Amino acid sequence: MTHLPDFTHISAAYDSTGQNNVENRLENTQLTHDKGVVYLVGAGSGDPELLTLKALRVMQRADVVLYDSLVSEDILDMCAVTAEKIFVGKRRANHALPQEGINELLVKHALANKTVVRLKGGDPFIFGRGGEEIQEVVRHGICFESIPGITAASAAANRAGIPLTHRDHAQSVQFVTACKKLGAPNDDYSELLDSTQTVVFYMGLHRLAEMTRGLMAAGRDKETPFAIISHASLPTQQVLIGTLEDIAEQQASANLPTPALLIMGEVVNLHQEFAQYNLAALNQTLEVSCV
Numbered sequence: 001m002t003h004l005p006d007f008t009h010i011s012a013a014y015d016s017t018g019q020n021n022v023e024n025r026l027e028n029t030q031l032t033h034d035k036g037v038v039y040l041v042g043a044g045s046g047d048p049e050l051l052t053l054k055a056l057r058v059m060q061r062a063d064v065v066l067y068d069s070l071v072s073e074d075i076l077d078m079c080a081v082t083a084e085k086i087f088v089g090k091r092r093a094n095h096a097l098p099q100e101g102i103n104e105l106l107v108k109h110a111l112a113n114k115t116v117v118r119l120k121g122g123d124p125f126i127f128g129r130g131g132e133e134i135q136e137v138v139r140h141g142i143c144f145e146s147i148p149g150i151t152a153a154s155a156a157a158n159r160a161g162i163p164l165t166h167r168d169h170a171q172s173v174q175f176v177t178a179c180k181k182l183g184a185p186n187d188d189y190s191e192l193l194d195s196t197q198t199v200v201f202y203m204g205l206h207r208l209a210e211m212t213r214g215l216m217a218a219g220r221d222k223e224t225p226f227a228i229i230s231h232a233s234l235p236t237q238q239v240l241i242g243t244l245e246d247i248a249e250q251q252a253s254a255n256l257p258t259p260a261l262l263i264m265g266e267v268v269n270l271h272q273e274f275a276q277y278n279l280a281a282l283n284q285t286l287e288v289s290c291v
Contacts, residue, residue, distance in 0.1 A: 036063070036110040038137045039117045040124040042149015043067075045233040048074040050150050058147060063114035066105060070121030070259060072234075079117070099129060103136040110142045123151040127177050127202050151175075153200040156232035156261045160239045161274035161281055169266040170198040178204030178211060185210070189218035198265035205260040209248040215264075216244060225268035230256040239281075241271055 039058045044050040059065070062083040067076055069089025076085065086105065088097045097105075102118075109116045124130030124146050137144050153175055157164050164173045172194075178201050180186050185207060192199050192215060204211055205228065216222050222245035230238045242250045244264065275281050 034113055035142050036112065036114040036116055038106050038110050038134075038142055038144045039115070040130050040134065040144065040146040041117050041119050042123040042128075042147060042151075043071045043075050043119050043121055044150040045122060045152050045155035046070065046072045046075075046231070047155070047233040048072065048078065050155065050233060051075060051078070052147065052149070055147050055149065058145075059117055059119070061115055062117040064109045065117045065119055066102065067119040068121050071119050076119070079119070083117075099132065103133055106133060106137055107140050107142065110137065111140065120149070121152075123149045126151045126153075126175060150233075152202065152232045152259070152261050153263075156229040156237070157200075157263065159233050159237055159280040160227065160229050160271055161278040162227060162229075162263055162271050163267055164198050164200065164263075166267050166270070169196070169270075171196050173198040173200065175200050175202065176204075177202050178207045187211075187214055189215050189220070192264075193218060193220050195221065195224070195266065198263065198267050201262035201264070204262050205251075205256075205258055208251055208262070211262075212244050212248050220244060220264075224264055225266060227263040227268045227271065228256050228260055229263065230258070230260040232259070232261055239271065241268060 039062075041055045041058055042052075043055070044052075056078060059079045062080050065076075065079050065083045065085045066088045067085060069087075071089075079085065088102045088105070106116055106118060118124070118130075118133060120128045120130065122128055125148070130146060134144055134146065153164065153173075156162075165171065174192065174197060176186065176192065176199060178186055187210075189211075201211065208228075212226070215224075222243065224244040226242050226244050226247040228240040228247065228251060230236075230240075238254075238256050240247070240250055240254050240256055
């Protein structure tokens with residue numbers, strides 16, 4: 001288990017003001033007090049040290065925790081020991097519970113006047129279905145708060161030493177899902193051809209060969225640098241570097257596991273430039289004392 005610094009004094013200081021502000025806001029609403037609250041909490045990319053203090057505070061107050069498959073055991077262990085923990089995880093074509101069932105559980109427990117934490121990998125509002133869940137919660141007159149987490153694109157890029165933007169290489173970045181609703185492929189590549197833009201693909205490893213062929217057919221340069229980052233921010237993170245033309249062939253041999261993120265753009269070339277000095281890439285960390 002990961003040992004974290006003791007942030008109790010910080011959390012307590014925040015709690016004395018932050019929780020009072022929450023209660024004051026509730027007093028000023030027309031909502032009844034016989035309902036609980038739903039917190040969408042971004043658990044980040046898996047490294048428990050990247051969890052926010054606010055997320056930790058809410059997790060330790062939870063009565064019920066609905067958690068995803070990408071939430072690590074270390075992070076789940078930070079929730080209140082008395083909380084009921086319910087697994088509702090999804091992987092491609094393998095859902096423990098359909099989305100409608102998750103929505104129903106959120107509403108059911110909140111209507112029972114419980115503090116409900118919906119613990120999600122990454123950030124709730126970046127390909128996390130957070131918006132869909134909040135729509136259902138609000139329909140039942142239930143208060144909510146969404147607490148951001150570090151999305152996989154940010155975590156993976158930082159640890160790998162691939163800046164998503166750079167004044168010399170990329171003036172914008174796009175986050176793109178490889179699959180639409182009900183598993184339909186997202187194969188409109190016409191907006192992904194700008195060489196001054198970084199593109200990050202979520203949930204795309206199983207479509208890698210199809211996507212790279214489609215991008216080249218649409219006009220993206222076959223020499224465009226391309227990276228696969230597996231197990232973002234974890235000690236098991238792996239990075240595979242290639243080009244749009246050869247990355248699928250490289251992956252067929254390397255077989256990096258899911259979950260994985262794909263990054264396309266000139267900034268990928270900086271990975272090698274930084275590698276010798278990147279402590280994260282070298283699996284080293286500096287000791288930092290928290291006072």
